[in-house]
Amino acid sequence: MAQHSAAAEPPVNQVVASVAYVDGRRAREVPIAQAGEYVGGAQGMLWIGLHNPDSQCLTEVLQALDIDEKNREEMLEVHRRPKIIDYGRAVLVVAITVEVEGGKPAFGETQYLIGNGFLVTVRRGARSPHTALRERLEAAPDLLKRGSDYVVAELLDWLVDRYVVAVGAFEDVVEHAEQKLLIRGAKDADIRKLYRQRRDLLRIHTAIAPMAEICRRLSRVELSTVDAAARPYFGEVADRVLRVDELVNALREALAFAFEASLMIGQGQQNDTTRKLASWAAILAVPTAIAGIYGMNFEYMPELKTFWGYPITLGVIVTACCILYWRFRKVGWL
Numbered sequence: 001m002a003q004h005s006a007a008a009e010p011p012v013n014q015v016v017a018s019v020a021y022v023d024g025r026r027a028r029e030v031p032i033a034q035a036g037e038y039v040g041g042a043q044g045m046l047w048i049g050l051h052n053p054d055s056q057c058l059t060e061v062l063q064a065l066d067i068d069e070k071n072r073e074e075m076l077e078v079h080r081r082p083k084i085i086d087y088g089r090a091v092l093v094v095a096i097t098v099e100v101e102g103g104k105p106a107f108g109e110t111q112y113l114i115g116n117g118f119l120v121t122v123r124r125g126a127r128s129p130h131t132a133l134r135e136r137l138e139a140a141p142d143l144l145k146r147g148s149d150y151v152v153a154e155l156l157d158w159l160v161d162r163y164v165v166a167v168g169a170f171e172d173v174v175e176h177a178e179q180k181l182l183i184r185g186a187k188d189a190d191i192r193k194l195y196r197q198r199r200d201l202l203r204i205h206t207a208i209a210p211m212a213e214i215c216r217r218l219s220r221v222e223l224s225t226v227d228a229a230a231r232p233y234f235g236e237v238a239d240r241v242l243r244v245d246e247l248v249n250a251l252r253e254a255l256a257f258a259f260e261a262s263l264m265i266g267q268g269q270q271n272d273t274t275r276k277l278a279s280w281a282a283i284l285a286v287p288t289a290i291a292g293i294y295g296m297n298f299e300y301m302p303e304l305k306t307f308w309g310y311p312i313t314l315g316v317i318v319t320a321c322c323i324l325y326w327r328f329r330k331v332g333w334l
Helices: 032-040 055-064 069-076 131-138 141-144 148-184 190-219 229-294 310-329
Strands: 015-022 025-029 042-049 083-086 089-099 103-114 118-124
Touching: 015 032, 015 083, 015 141, 032 042, 042 055, 042 148, 055 069, 055 118, 069 103, 083 148, 083 190, 089 148, 103 148, 103 190, 118 148, 131 141, 131 148, 141 148, 148 190, 148 229, 148 310, 190 229, 229 310
Parallel strands: 042 118
Antiparallel strands: 015 025, 015 042, 083 089, 089 103, 103 118
């Protein structure tokens, strides 16, 4: 980007692009100090993209565009939830970005400042740049020619694409967790991991869900810098956000069902073990009881003087144990 003054211009690595478009086509790169001169043209639009700007850089950009103090204060803050604010001369839309790396979500923030003849995008912590989208829009000058509100509709639609990619990556994580829970049951480590995954999905839902209402407002409410013809585009984006959010909720329910199924499987295995132990305890109770009776060593007891007494007693024990074993096998306890 051409620099008007090294002292006056923000660092280049924070200003990704500052481009003036005329009739939808790239005209020239504009120094930040001269940004105000390119705003308000009948057929022109200035698009300034910032990445992780410090307060000084963002303040210089907003002052060059003559943005009021309240708007500047809001954009300097770090946001955790989406929001939309109409300042009259400009509309600020704050969106939360979601990326999944290593099975864990990473959140960032993107601000869209929509004005008459200008657009400012501020990315904080967002890993995916707007470069590819900017090139695609530059290949369609008719869309850029319509103004910054149409461009923001495309940017929000692209943001939903990133939501789809993130949720798709998390879907693989959920399927893997389901298989582990259903095959080997829930262990302590699995339960802790499952809790973290459900919490992450809840955080994704919290970041995504409000965007549907914001896009609905952009599509239905008359705002100062949003053209009436651009509103249907935001309505389509709102529908896409709702579908992605439904998928997030479905993944949360899938984890809950998998955990419940794992508990039921574990309880069934415990019941099987309990029945087996009870069956063997009942079988062993027969010889234990008979041996206990004859072990009391009383002088007058039946069969003590009988020649076949010992074999008969063993036969009774074996017969009783076999009958019990057969009955337990028949009912499925053994």
